[in-house]
Amino acid sequence: MSWLVPEVVRRAIDSHVYPALTSGAGVVVLTLVVVLLVEAQLLQAFDTARVRIGRPVCILVVALVPAFAFVVGLRLVDVLSHH
């Protein structure tokens, strides 16, 4: 019923490769954030007025950055609690 947690996600969580999978997903998300921000900066620097990238980048980064920060924060807590 919910598109956010489909069966393929549940199946991935039960899989033995899940920790590596979340790391891979984290790398994909981080790359996407960096590429979007660099592109926005480049377009602003070259003053390409016809390409209005600011709005869509803002929408996407607002979701991606807190998600990534949450994942990294949780991982840090994990690491620190084991030392």
Next chain:
Amino acid sequence: MVAVPERIRKSERQSAVAGPAVAAVFVLAGAEVLFVERHVVAGLAVEAALVFVLANVAAVAEGRLFGPLALVPLARLLSFTMPLGKVPPLYWHALIGAPLLPALAVAARAYGWSPSSLGLGRGRLFAQLAIAASGGPLGLAAYAILRPAPAVPRLDASHVVFGSLTLLVFAAFVEELLFRGLLQQAAVSALGAAGLVLVNVVYAVTAIGSLSAGYAVFAGLMGCWFSIAVGRTRCLWGVIAAHELAVVGLVLVWPIVLR
């Protein structure tokens, strides 16, 4: 100079939006098939590329469709990125939906939608209650198709209250605000009635990950019913309540009551 008739200009504008939108639906479907075939990282790379392309299309295209549309593959990226294994299944929706909520708010503000223009104003009470009531049978039908495992071991008050609240905010509200709010408004204003079909094809495509073709078709039909209800009443609250009833039935109630 010969003036171009408005009808032809409108048709050209629709083609300029329809082409990239249909291509995006095919790429979304391809990524979902990759997840089904267990090529998860490849699927994530396709979704990330689609987010990037849609952001760029949104930057140059007319209309407001592509910015909110980029949130659909983005949500799937979040589904696999968030550490769901560390929390009980009932709260998975909150973990994925929480980053999406501010993105939806920013999208609505950036593209100039007010809450009432998105259907978040007051509607006619009896019409909204009638739409909401459809959620009960929809949840039962969804359970009959999917037969999911229970999300909680037993139905007690804390599970029902916290589970229902989580599903209300992060499943029903987030999904309906995105699909029947932002996307439907943008698609219908750009493509007319075809926009309504497009949004519900996207909704059905995102259900491919349920591993049930029957459920994907059911999701598309349910989305059409919600779209028509919102189109007629210009109010989202009834479909949000119907979605909540359906998803609470499917995730919390029916797997325990009918097992």
